[in-house]
Amino acid sequence: xxxxxxxxxxxxxxxxxxxxxxxxxxxxxxxxxxxxxxxxxxxxxxxxxxxxxxxxxxxxxxxxxxxxxxxxxxxxxxxxxxxxxxxxxxxxxxxxxxxxxxxxxxxxxxxxxxxxxxxxxxxxxxxxxxxxxxxxxxxxxxxxxxxxxxxxxxxxxxxxxxxxxxxxxxxxxxxxxxxxxxxxxxxxxxxxxxxxxxxxxxxxxxxxxxxxxxxxxxxxxxxxx
Amino acid sequence: xxxxxxxxxxxxxxxxxxxxxxxxxxxxxxxxxxxxxxxxxxxxxxxxxxxxxxxxxxxxxxxxxxxxxxxxxxxxxxxxxxxxxxxxxxxxxxxxxxxxxxxxxxxxxxxxxxxxxxxxxxxxxxxxxxxxxxxxxxxxxxxxxxxxxxxxxxxxxxxxxxxxxxxxxxxxxxxxxxxxxxxxxxxxxxxxxxxxxxxxxxxxxxxxxxxxxxxxxxxxxxxxx
DNA sequence: TGTACATCAGTGAACGCGCGTTCACTGATGTAC
DNA sequence: TGTACATCAGTGAACGCGCGTTCACTGATGTAC
Numbered sequence: 001x002x003x004x005x006x007x008x009x010x011x012x013x014x015x016x017x018x019x020x021x022x023x024x025x026x027x028x029x030x031x032x033x034x035x036x037x038x039x040x041x042x043x044x045x046x047x048x049x050x051x052x053x054x055x056x057x058x059x060x061x062x063x064x065x066x067x068x069x070x071x072x073x074x075x076x077x078x079x080x081x082x083x084x085x086x087x088x089x090x091x092x093x094x095x096x097x098x099x100x101x102x103x104x105x106x107x108x109x110x111x112x113x114x115x116x117x118x119x120x121x122x123x124x125x126x127x128x129x130x131x132x133x134x135x136x137x138x139x140x141x142x143x144x145x146x147x148x149x150x151x152x153x154x155x156x157x158x159x160x161x162x163x164x165x166x167x168x169x170x171x172x173x174x175x176x177x178x179x180x181x182x183x184x185x186x187x188x189x190x191x192x193x194x195x196x197x198x199x200x201x202x203x204x205x206x207x208x209x210x211x212x213x214x215x216x217x218x219x220x221x222x223x224x225x
Numbered sequence: 226x227x228x229x230x231x232x233x234x235x236x237x238x239x240x241x242x243x244x245x246x247x248x249x250x251x252x253x254x255x256x257x258x259x260x261x262x263x264x265x266x267x268x269x270x271x272x273x274x275x276x277x278x279x280x281x282x283x284x285x286x287x288x289x290x291x292x293x294x295x296x297x298x299x300x301x302x303x304x305x306x307x308x309x310x311x312x313x314x315x316x317x318x319x320x321x322x323x324x325x326x327x328x329x330x331x332x333x334x335x336x337x338x339x340x341x342x343x344x345x346x347x348x349x350x351x352x353x354x355x356x357x358x359x360x361x362x363x364x365x366x367x368x369x370x371x372x373x374x375x376x377x378x379x380x381x382x383x384x385x386x387x388x389x390x391x392x393x394x395x396x397x398x399x400x401x402x403x404x405x406x407x408x409x410x411x412x413x414x415x416x417x418x419x420x421x422x423x424x425x426x427x428x429x430x431x432x433x434x435x436x437x438x439x440x441x442x443x444x445x446x447x448x449x450x
Numbered sequence: 451t452g453t454a455c456a457t458c459a460g461t462g463a464a465c466g467c468g469c470g471t472t473c474a475c476t477g478a479t480g481t482a483c
Numbered sequence: 484t485g486t487a488c489a490t491c492a493g494t495g496a497a498c499g500c501g502c503g504t505t506c507a508c509t510g511a512t513g514t515a516c
Binding site: 153157185186190196209217218 | 253254344382414418
């Protein structure tokens with residue numbers, strides 16, 4: 001490993017770190033290569049040695065955010081009843097989101113106008129939370145801790161869900177997977193309302209406790225005990 | 226009503242209309258007074274006769290969006306079982322959001338950095354959907370169509386919810402109101418994932434049907450039949 | 451009903467600002483013989 | 484081990500762009516007598 005290559009890696013990490021910091025104050029649409037260069041102590045054009053364009057920097061930051069969230073969620077699941085573990089996933093998401101509101105906004109908020117994430121780099125890290133969630137439900141199902149809720153599904157929804165079940169080799173029925181989707185979107189809805197301050201001023205004082213209540217309801221709906 | 230005052234009102238409406246249109250292409254952070262002036266066929270400084278600053282225009286557009294959504298939700302609830310009406314609220318939200326993605330993003334997406342909405346103008350229109358939702362649950366509760374779910378709540382959450390119950394004079398118990406909150410955030414979580422394209426590419430083809438399934442689960446959790 | 455003055459909409463120029471990206475360049479680092 | 488050439492990081496100037504906001508102004512509309 002030559003010194004030059006080493007310096008390059010380090011600078012690359014610096015750029016991502018500075019980008020992260022910048023997001024904390026300005027929001028994805030205002031993310032500026034020139035500001036990154038300034039912070040890096042380098043002339044603006046120099047950044048182009050490391051990053052082909054502003055959009056590429058955005059992609060780096062998106063992947064970075066998804067990965068950090070994914071790591072923290074994975075680390076949090078732990079062991080215990082499916083309900084406990086579900087709660088831990090939700091709390092890990094919220095903890096990260098509250099600590100990193102702009103990075104949360106970057107990946108779960110308004111899409112940056114004019115920017116299209118390259119799928120090949122973005123899809124995998126972007127599915128880590130839902131994968132963890134579905135894995136948890138699958139384990140519970142296989143262990144007989146959660147029942148087939150039964151009921152029917154619209155044809156279109158069933159076929160989409162069946163495709164997912166095939167892709168991931170899931171044993172759980174489509175009806176249960178559908179509930180998993182509702183739990184997934186329910187968790188992020190609750191976290192987004194919290195982080196984006198959608199509850200009126202001074203209405204909810206203990207948002208962390210509210211989230212636990214909300215997720216508790218989702219767990220009920222999923223049939224976890 | 227003098228012609229001048231009339232012209233003023235008309236121009237004011239034009240400005241809001243143009244702002245709406247602009248949001249369709251650029252996103253709230255890029256909303257530009259100069260572009261509005263151009264579209265209005267007027268020199269950039271002229272807009273300041275109508276609007277004190279860019280932030281004031283943003284506020285107008287936020288109120289405008291909340292109100293249109295509120296109107297459409299109110300119009301959609303209609304009559305029928307609580308479950309049916311809940312579904313209609315959710316579908317009205319989604320329909321509006323899918324038709325007006327950038328206005329939806331303006332009010333439910335990432336907060337615009339550096340902009341703080343003035344509470345006095347923004348809070349009332351901003352609560353219309355949740356008010357409609359809570360009213361629906363309250364009616365169902367009073368009519369004996371939905372039961373007290375029982376169970377306990379963290380002290381902090383209970384006291385926040387009790388404050389809301391008092392403010393709106395609600396008969397339903399805090400435990401039921403808590404479920405209402407989960408349904409509320411659950412609906413917006415599902416709609417946001419849809420509008421912001423969080424489902425991977427080509428995984429969900431019939432998103433409207435998926436929403437009905439998701440809301441169906443929330444209705445189950447609420448104890449609606 | 452007509453006149454004198456006040457109000458107001460819109461103009462045009464200017465302010466200072468920041469942005470992404472390109473380009474020809476210098477000088478240091480790396481590599482092949 | 485030393486030399487010749489290639490690679491690469493960073494410079495500095497420039498491009499064309501758009502932004503929000505202020506200010507002194509003109510000319511039309513409204514109002515009080």
